[in-house]
Amino acid sequence: MLASHHETPKDIFANWPDSYYEEESLAKRRQYLNHILSEHPESVSDQNRDALLNRRYGGKDETDLFIRAWMMIRIHEGDRITFLNRKHIEKELRHNLTQLCVLDFEMSDELIREWRDFARKYLIICCESSSYRSTAFGLIRMSNEKTALRIAAEIDQVTRVIPSKFNLEEECSAFRKTVIDVYCRLLENGEKYWNQYNA
Numbered sequence: 036m037l038a039s040h041h042e043t044p045k046d047i048f049a050n051w052p053d054s055y056y057e058e059e060s061l062a063k064r065r066q067y068l069n070h071i072l073s074e075h076p077e078s079v080s081d082q083n084r085d086a087l088l089n090r091r092y093g094g095k096d097e098t099d100l101f102i103r104a105w106m107m108i109r110i111h112e113g114d115r116i117t118f119l120n121r122k123h124i125e126k127e128l129r130h131n132l133t134q135l136c137v138l139d140f141e142m143s144d145e146l147i148r149e150w151r152d153f154a155r156k157y158l159i160i161c162c163e164s165s166s167y168r169s170t171a172f173g174l175i176r177m178s179n180e181k182t183a184l185r186i187a188a189e190i191d192q193v194t195r196v197i198p199s200k201f202n203l204e205e206e207c208s209a210f211r212k213t214v215i216d217v218y219c220r221l222l223e224n225g226e227k228y229w230n231q232y233n234a
Contacts, residue, residue: 036182037221038221056152061092064088065088068081068085072085084145087146090136101135101149101157102156102160103134104131105131105157105193109189111128112192112193128198132203135210150210151217155221158217158218158222159221161182161189162186180228183222184232186218186222187229187233190211190214191232194211
């Protein structure tokens, strides 16, 4: 179902920063980034990468907080918003969008790359997870097409439908565009499935 996978580079410094994003080990990413910053402390791009790495994996257990924020937004996708719960849901949404660096974070090439890395990892999890790809209490495995359309619907909910309820579509537009682009490139027939979902 996936069009391609990244492989861990043999020499992290040979093609920096592309090789940084191809490194799957968080510990090694930290190590290599610290080395680069020790050699080039004036590098604004690497300072941005460092800030994003700490923002994304800043918890004690180094959980991917981007994935966590995405999942927390999804919790409200079926909620009926009322006068009584509107402020609470909006507060949670803004918190999670801030965690994703969609709100209150300066736009940069490094932020786009971090979003792309997050989207790639999350989509791989969805495509390879037997629980995500199953239905009817886990008894039936969904086809590639149905899985792809399910992911497309999720992307639309998190990046457009839910934010639109609080007039945050514009703030989410760059993030949405990035995730959709990764979806179309990473999944086999991704662009076709995205267009099919939006037809």
